[in-house]
Structures are given as C-alpha cells and as structure tokens.
Amino acid sequence: MVQDPERFLVKGRLERLPRRQADRGLVLRWLAPRVSELEEPLTEPELTERLAAIVQDPVGIRRDLIEAGLLTRTRDGAEYWRTRVTEFDPF
Secondary structure: OOOOOOHOEOEEEOOOOOOOOOHHHHHHHHHHHHHHHHOEEEEHHHHHHHHOOOOOHHHHHHHHHHHHEEEEEEEOOEEEOOOOOOOOOOO
C-alpha cells in the first residue's frame, strides 16, 4: 500500500520536508514526477519555477532531489533531468 504524501501539504503546498527519513523519501519521490517527466531536460530556472509552485524552498528541495538520486544535473548545474521512476509515476 502506497502511503499518502499529501498529508504533509498545507493548502496544497509543501512548507518543509518531514523530519523522519522515511517520510522525507516518500515526499521527494512524490514530488519528482510532479515537476519533471522522466528524462525531460529542464534548465535551472525552469526546474526552480516548477518547484516554487508547490514547495516553500525550491532551491533546498532541488538539492534534496539530487541527493536522493531522483534528479541528475550537468556539472555546471545548467540542466537537470529525472532519472528514476517512482511509485507515484503514472503508468
């Protein structure tokens, strides 16, 4: 059974990541397909804009998505893309 990460939203927005590591991962896996399709190239401003529509700290969440292995970026940070399918991807 997939847990509901939307319980961490306040009025449809994520104000901060949950403290518990399992919940953090759940929320990040939920966010990834909402901001980028698999292998879709995005510039840093495009990704930040998409994240800003649903999270309080788009720069911090962008970093967390990369650290979680859900997004990859070019060495200079100019382009980002999603590399992993999550349980929240539409099939």
